[in-house]
Amino acid sequence: MTVVVTGASGFIGTQVTQALLARGERVVGLDRVPPTVAGDGFETLHVDLAAPHAEAFDALRAADAVVHLAARPGVRDCSPRIELRRHMDNVVATAQVLAAVPLPVPVVVASSSSVYGGSRRGRPSREDDRLRPRGGYARSKVAAEQRCAARAAAGGAVTVVRPFTVVGDGQRADMALARWIVDARAGRPLVVYGGLARRRDLTDVRDVVRAVLALLDRGARTTVNVGSGVGHSLAEIAAAVGDVVAPVTVEVVPLPVSEPDETLADTRRGAATFGFVPTTDVLDVVRRAASSAGDAEHLRLVS
Numbered sequence: 351m352t353v354v355v356t357g358a359s360g361f362i363g364t365q366v367t368q369a370l371l372a373r374g375e376r377v378v379g380l381d382r383v384p385p386t387v388a389g390d391g392f393e394t395l396h397v398d399l400a401a402p403h404a405e406a407f408d409a410l411r412a413a414d415a416v417v418h419l420a421a422r423p424g425v426r427d428c429s430p431r432i433e434l435r436r437h438m439d440n441v442v443a444t445a446q447v448l449a450a451v452p453l454p455v456p457v458v459v460a461s462s463s464s465v466y467g468g469s470r471r472g473r474p475s476r477e478d479d480r481l482r483p484r485g486g487y488a489r490s491k492v493a494a495e496q497r498c499a500a501r502a503a504a505g506g507a508v509t510v511v512r513p514f515t516v517v518g519d520g521q522r523a524d525m526a527l528a529r530w531i532v533d534a535r536a537g538r539p540l541v542v543y544g545g546l547a548r549r550r551d552l553t554d555v556r557d558v559v560r561a562v563l564a565l566l567d568r569g570a571r572t573t574v575n576v577g578s579g580v581g582h583s584l585a586e587i588a589a590a591v592g593d594v595v596a597p598v599t600v601e602v603v604p605l606p607v608s609e610p611d612e613t614l615a616d617t618r619r620g621a622a623t624f625g626f627v628p629t630t631d632v633l634d635v636v637r638r639a640a641s642s643a644g645d646a647e648h649l650r651l652v653s
């Protein structure tokens with residue numbers, strides 16, 4: 351089977367690619383930056399998916415399955431022209447990918463838990479909840495989901511996954527956990543937005559990989575949370591960084607309006623659809639994030 355993985359050079363894409371190669375699939379990685387993995391059966395095309403590109407179109411049209419992970423993540427990104435760049439990478443690129451893949455071919459598309467705008471008073475977010483996106487990133491993911499809904503309405507195969515804060519080896523350098531690890535090593539206070547009592551549902555990147563592969567194999571046509579179903583306080587996560595890296599102090603700063611106070615996944619649909627059993631262990635993911643953050647290659651900054 352040939353699987354096209356978009357965003358194959360990114361945090362999650364690297365691990366999805368490795369898992370597919372490990373089980374003998376042929377993988378075509380589409381990304382605008384070079385991959386960090388190599389291997390038999392892996393080829394890459396360096397493309398901007400938001401722009402028409404004949405070779406990328408051909409690869410997508412010929413694929414047996416597609417995992418669309420390419421996007422501009424980062425809820426706090428406030429770089430110049432960020433709204434336009436998000437629109438191109440999160441909405442236009444998704445539309446181009448979906449348009450290129452024949453309707454019967456399964457496509458798994460990464461959306462985000464950000465579409466919920468947070469959980470309320472400890473109630474886990476369910477896939478059929480009303481969406482309340484809080485900032486530009488979340489809105490762009492809602493718009494990308496609308497493109498997926500149009501494919502589904504036309505009879506196309508598509509699965510939307512909504513990952514909750516993904517953590518583990520090769521952690522993105524702009525994410526809080528990676529920054530905290532760098533700050534702890536440097537003896538600087540960890541910057542905490544909004545206070546230590548806030549809670550996040552953390553998802554081991556290995557669970558995300560398992561989920562994506564299981565959904566591909568089943569050709570599922572649904573929208574599904576990929577989270578742990580457990581809320582961890584920022585105090586607990588900071589303490590884990592302290593245990594793994596070095597003793598920490600914290601500096602609490604105001605919470606941006608684009609960020610929810612707490613996130614929590616309802617994981618029942620995942621359990622019913624593909625037997626999802628989340629396995630996130632905070633200390634273990636912090637250890638793996640810290641050991642990969644020792645490798646400068648993994649500390650890619652978002653372009």
Ligand code: NAD
Pocket residue numbers: 356357358359360361362363380381382383397398399400418419420421422423438439443460461462463512513514515516517522652
């Ligand atoms: P990442 O930034 O590490 O990887 C994204 C990759 O997409 C990058 O390699 C980038 O070069 C590529 N890309 C972006 N725009 C492109 C374009 N127009 N053309 C070609 N390549 C392009 O991000 P990640 O953390 O691996 O996230 C993967 C997906 O999962 C994204 O859709 C993200 O929104 C979603 N997601 C991630 C998390 C998380 O916690 N990491 C949580 C929820 C959702």
